[in-house]
Amino acid sequence: MIWTVELAAYLDEAPFPATKDELLEWAEREGVPQQLISNLEELEDEEVDIAYESVEDIWPDYIGKEDFFHNEDEDGFDYDDV
Numbered sequence: 001m002i003w004t005v006e007l008a009a010y011l012d013e014a015p016f017p018a019t020k021d022e023l024l025e026w027a028e029r030e031g032v033p034q035q036l037i038s039n040l041e042e043l044e045d046e047e048v049d050i051a052y053e054s055v056e057d058i059w060p061d062y063i064g065k066e067d068f069f070h071n072e073d074e075d076g077f078d079y080d081d082v
Helices: 005-013 020-030 036-040
Strands: none
Touching: 005 020, 005 036, 020 036
């Protein structure tokens, strides 16, 4: 299983919470890259009804959009002044 940020980013639009089978069905409907489908197929089949709550449940090292952008209210920086 090979994860990249680009592959995992497709899962930002996935219908979480979702089981492995639901994620596979969604991925095939959306036409995501085959490597992503292969990665989903390799997820553990511990229990059929286990639902993943987010992409972080699948790939804990995922860096989401919120990790790249700062809230201007929190850091005091007004992006409109740049």
